[in-house]
Amino acid sequence: xxxxxxxxxxxxxxxxxxxxxxxxxxxxxxxxxxxxxxxxxxxxxxxxxxxxxxxxxxxxxxxxxxxx
Amino acid sequence: xxxxxxxxxxxxxxxxxxxxxxxxxxxxxxxxxxxxxxxxxxxxxxxxxxxxxxxxxxxxxxxxxxxxxxxxxxxxxxxxxxxxxxxxxxxxxxxxxxxxxxxxxxxxxxxxxxxxxxxxxxxxxxxxxxxxxxxxxxxxxxxxxxxxxxxxxxxxxxxxxxxxxxxxxxxxxxxxxxxxxxxxxxxxxxxxxxxxxxxxxxxxxxxxxxxxxxxxxxxxxxxxxxxxxxxxxxxxxxxxxxxxxxxxxxxxxxx
Numbered sequence: 001x002x003x004x005x006x007x008x009x010x011x012x013x014x015x016x017x018x019x020x021x022x023x024x025x026x027x028x029x030x031x032x033x034x035x036x037x038x039x040x041x042x043x044x045x046x047x048x049x050x051x052x053x054x055x056x057x058x059x060x061x062x063x064x065x066x067x068x
Numbered sequence: 069x070x071x072x073x074x075x076x077x078x079x080x081x082x083x084x085x086x087x088x089x090x091x092x093x094x095x096x097x098x099x100x101x102x103x104x105x106x107x108x109x110x111x112x113x114x115x116x117x118x119x120x121x122x123x124x125x126x127x128x129x130x131x132x133x134x135x136x137x138x139x140x141x142x143x144x145x146x147x148x149x150x151x152x153x154x155x156x157x158x159x160x161x162x163x164x165x166x167x168x169x170x171x172x173x174x175x176x177x178x179x180x181x182x183x184x185x186x187x188x189x190x191x192x193x194x195x196x197x198x199x200x201x202x203x204x205x206x207x208x209x210x211x212x213x214x215x216x217x218x219x220x221x222x223x224x225x226x227x228x229x230x231x232x233x234x235x236x237x238x239x240x241x242x243x244x245x246x247x248x249x250x251x252x253x254x255x256x257x258x259x260x261x262x263x264x265x266x267x268x269x270x271x272x273x274x275x276x277x278x279x280x281x282x283x284x285x286x287x288x289x290x291x292x293x294x295x296x297x298x299x300x301x302x303x304x305x306x307x308x309x310x311x312x313x314x315x316x317x318x319x320x321x322x323x
Contacts, residue, residue: 031123031187038183042129042176043104046280049172050097053287060294067301 093290096283103276107132107269114269126184128269132277133177134202140170140281141209141240148233151226160226161296163233165288167212169281174206189253197246198254205239212236222296 107128117124147163150156181199182192193199212232219225247256262270 031121034123034183034187035125038126038129038180039108041179041183042133043108045172045176045179046104049284050280050287053284053291057287057291057294060291060298064294064297064301 093283093286096279096286100276100279100283103272103279107273107276110269110272114265115263117266120188123184123187126180127266128273130177130180130184131270132273133173133180135274136277136281137170137173137177137205138240138244139278140166140173140285141205141237143285144170144209144212144233145237148230151230152234155226157222157226160222160230161289161292162285164213164216164229164292165285167209167233168288169284171206171209171213172284173277173281174202174209178202178206194253196253197250198243198252201239201243201246205243208236208239 111125111128114125116122143166144163147159147166151159151163178199181202185194186192212229215232216225216229219228246252247254
């Protein structure tokens with residue numbers, strides 16, 4: 001188990017390092033990378049929240065209907 | 069005796085939410101999706117800014133996010149005052165729903181601002197008055213939501229959160245005026261100096277985000293009301309079980 005955890009931490013560190021490299025490269029080479037990242041985060045979060053509210057409200061409504 | 073269809077019609081007529089939201093909310097979803105698609109198309113096709121280039125297109129998600137956050141916290145403050153005056157629980161759920169959506173949009177404003185900051189300022193974050201005051205706004209309203217979760221009694225919860233909802237609104241003014249009151253890296257309002265084509269695109273995005281805000285707040289309010297109805301039903305059913313089940317009196321001898 002500690003060995004698996006060690007592998008996991010190495011992988012996480014590598015991923016974070018790669019992500020940093022990616023963002024640094026994007027800053028220099030392509031402004032559209034920032035635009036796409038911003039739009040994806042904002043609209044993705046917006047649709048995600050709408051979906052979560054929709055599903056949760058549907059479940060509770062179903063529960064209330066079943067109880068009735 | 070009513071059929072399923074009659075019950076369904078009654079439910080719709082009484083205005084209670086159906087699956088996933090009431091009919092007007094579902095209609096609003098359609099308008100919001102159309103508005104968002106239009107906003108994205110306009111934002112991607114409008115000419116780029118002369119100084120910043122294409123990165124400036126982040127303005128069309130950053131500024132509307134901040135605007136909707138201000139609007140949401142304003143609605144929370146007004147609804148809180150209305151609850152303190154009328155004690156109608158509808159105002160309390162409106163305030164809570166609006167604060168929830170406001171926190172969400174403050175988060176997207178911060179995230180999109182950080183993404184815009186890196187290519188233009190060279191850093192994701194700096195201890196600038198506008199940024200710090202916005203982060204503080206985010207934390208204050210997270211505290212508002214935490215306070216609501218920590219108070220089980222509905223009346224106590226409504227009273228405490230209404231007071232916080234009114235006081236916290238002053239932070240919105242601090243955030244808005246921070247670029248005028250302090251020397252900041254964040255630019256001042258460009259409302260009057262912005263190019264007309266860019267302004268039009270910004271207004272389209274602001275309108276689309278405002279429609280999304282109305283849809284999200286309506287659905288969140290419906291969810292809060294449904295959760296409360298479920299909680300009350302649970303209390304009633306536990307009371308019935310409490311009457312039916314009693315501990316038998318065995319009269320056991322001591323020792």
